[in-house]
Amino acid sequence: MALKTESMVLNMGPQHPSTHGVLRLELELEGELVLNVKPHLGYLHRCFEKHAEAMQYNQVVPYTDRLDYLASIGNNFGYALAVEKLLGIQVPERVEYIRVIMAELQRIASHQVALGSNGADIGALTPFLYLFRDREHILSIIEETCGARMLYNYIWVGGLSHDIHPDFVRKTKEFVNHFKPTIVELDKLLSYNKIFIERTANIGVLPLDTAINFGASGPTLRGSGIKFDLRRDDSYSIYDRFDFDIPVGKGLQGTVGDCWDRYYVRVREMEQSLRIIEQAIDQIPEGNVQSAIPKRIKPPKGTVYTRIENPRGELGYFIISDGNTNPFRVKVRAPSFVNLEVLGELCKGYLVADIIAILGSIDIVLGEVDR
Amino acid sequence: MYQYFYDLTGNVIISGLIVAIFPLVNVLLVVLIGVYLERKVSAHMQDRLGPMRTGWHGTLQLIADFVKLLQKEDIASTETDKGLYNIAPVLVFTGAFAAYAAIPFSSKLIGSEIEVGIFYVIAVSGLVVVSILMAGWSANNKYSLLGAMRSAAQIISYEIPTALVILSIVMLTGTLSLGKMSELQTAYFWNWNILGGAGFGLAKFLLIPFMVVGFIIIYISTLAETNRTPFDIPEAESELVAGYFTEYCGMKYAMFMLSEYGNMFAVSAIVSILFFGGYQSPFGYLGNTLNVHWLIPYEQAFWFLLKGWFFIFVQMWLRWTLPRLRVDQLMSVCWKYLIPYAFVNLIIIGIISLL
DSSP: OOOOOOOEEEEEEEOOSTTTTTTEEEEEEEEEEEEEEEEETTTOOOOOHHHTTSSSSGGHHHHHHHTTEEEEHHHHHHHHHHHHHHHHOOOOOOHHHHHHHHHHHHHHHHHHHHHHHHHHHOOOOHHHHHHHHHHHHHHHHHHHEEEEEOOOOOOOEESSSSOOOHHHHHHHHHHHHHHHHHHHIIIIIITTTTTHHHTTTTSSSOOOHHHHTTTTTTTTTOOOOOOOOOHHHHOOTTGGGSOOOOOOOOOOSSSSSSHHHHHHHHHHHHHHHHHHHHHHTTTTOOOOOTTTTSSSOOOOSSEEEEEETTTTEEEEEEEESSSSSSSSSEEEEEEHHHTTTHHHHHTTTSBBHHHHHHHHOOOHHHHHHHH | HHHHHHHOOOHHHHHHHHHHHHHHHHHHHHHHHHHHHHHHHHHTTTTTOOOOSGGGGGGTTHHHHHHHHHHHHOOTTTTTTHHHHHHHHHHHHHHHHHHGGGOSSSOOOOOOOOOOOOOOOOHHTTHHHHHHHHHHTTOOHHHHHHHHHHHHHHHHHHHHHHHHHHHHHHHOOOOOHHHHHHHHHHBBGGSSSGGSSSSHHHHHHHHHHHHHHHHHHHHHHHHTTTTTSSSOOOOOHHHHHGGGTTTTTHHHHHHHHHHHHHHHHHHHHHHHHSSSSSTTTTOHHHHHHHTTHHHHHHHHHHHHHHHHHHHHHHHHHTTTTTTOHHHHHHHHHHIIIIHHHHHHHHHHHHHHHHH
16 A cells, blocks of 8 residues: 655745745755745845836936845946947946956955855855955955945946045955965865765756756856856957956866856856956056046937846846937846746755755845846 | 762752752853853854953853843744643753763762763653654644754664764773763873773773774764754754744743753763763872872863863864755765764774773
8 A cells, every 4th residue: 555645845935044035935845855846036026127217327227236236336337338338438448447347356256155155055154254254355345446335336327436446456456365365265165075065066967958948147057067158258348358267167076067066166266357357457547437427318219238247147238228318128137037947947856955055056146036 | 979968968858959950050051151152162263253242252142142032922833732842842951951960070079870871861862852853843834844853863863873882882891880981091091991991901002993983983973963063954054944943932942052052061071981081180180199189079070071161162163164964964974884883893892802
């Protein structure tokens, strides 16, 4: 006689320590084995896209901060590029350099949170705090320049809100020198930790074709072993002037595309960001960062789509202009939203504890998922 | 200790009461110091300061927390199984607290000198499993249930390697009494069980590597039995919120924390009795050299606490360094590695001790 069994439905979230905000996962469990995962979104929906239609082009910038709140500079950057393309503005060299340096600093800060929280979800709290300690340097560098620590409103259409602080170059160099050894420390403490490898290697394997079919981007895609980085493949701003590598998942500890690969791609990306900063920091030309900011933004009729490589993947802005001072439509292609789709595919057949590791390695920001 | 107070007061009830209260005071003190230490140790390991505001370097923080927990409203969901839900925190604390009765803090300071002390300690700490299951089931919360199931499986599995290692020591020393076990490792550190125990000869030197293996096995399994990282799976906060005590609040919640820290010291004490001479000093006693014999028990208590707290410190150190294992990996560590090694170790120690 077969025993009658029943699967258990467990609601993980919206208030749960490791759903990275207000994501709700509906898990169908058999014991601890996950049969099905259904993500439920929308707990943080703020109608960004609709709001943008009621505002002038420059007024939208502070709202973009709130999309991926761990990488606000990138959000500003993408939006500014899109509107500049619509207007046909060429920004001064100085602005380009500062934008790139800021974006790379922000990428490091964002990856620090991603790696730290991935580790913390698995139970290693100490690396998390070490990474936050180093992130503090970046935040204070940016704070000195634009006055904010999280939602910067820094990159404006045609320029920047403030010129860099006189100490900026010195402090950034200091940070680069300080942070290089801490990456080694992170590797020793977490990346090559036996237990961490046991928990993440061969877990949540994302095959390359699945990743491409789902439209995944950023470290989630590169973890599956393809060199696709918009900074190189669809170069924007002045990224083509710098020399940097694109780390990809190689399956060093397990299968290509597992959680460890996605984690490790981020670690190596921080090194590459440091490289870009080192190259750019000495070349910042003199100039006025606000000279190209238009007095009144009234682009001609038309549509534009620009995409940049945000820490979490391809961030795209699709803007339709009807020749007015307000955008007719702003659509955001949010990398976290697209990457999150993969979750259901990845989690089947693993244990409850693995879901946390997988979710951490995909690294979502709910502000961007729900917009 | 009972005899001492009986001689002092000449009254069975008073002396009995004093002896009964002794473990309770002990466990509360241990918890107070333990929680404070955990916060400070974790803070300094993570480049933080930890509690600093309440009292000197936050020393009064624990009192403040305790008062806060006492004041909390006792909220229970309507779906809970009231009886079990209320008994579980008491029972879990009993398990932790009862073990203290048999632990010799010094040659004079033992709550109760039970002949089968080590057996008693294993038995009462088994109570914890029952109460964890009760807590997890009665709360009627799926996270609690998962946590309780994990916990029961974990604690029961890890009791086996613990018991096997304890058995090998019992075989070597020929006693179940914790006091006698400590007494046998007297005088100097080379008489400790980790270095082959008292007595000289080939057997002593042959025993050393197997004793070290035994120590490592029992230390790992006691980590699992007290639900400490890397084995804190039942209460894995990032997966199961708080595991089996998710639904508890206020003082009932505090009881679970009390028992965790109480257990930490209890297992550290057991490990130090089994392998590191218990209350025995590693270098002989000041009281003997100065010819002040009343000093010796105090020295012994000092050494005992030092050893106990050292092992607690190592537990904390591990907790704030390592990530957490997954539940199936935890089981395979126990059944595939620890138990076979403990078994082989037991047999080899048996053969050597016959030499």
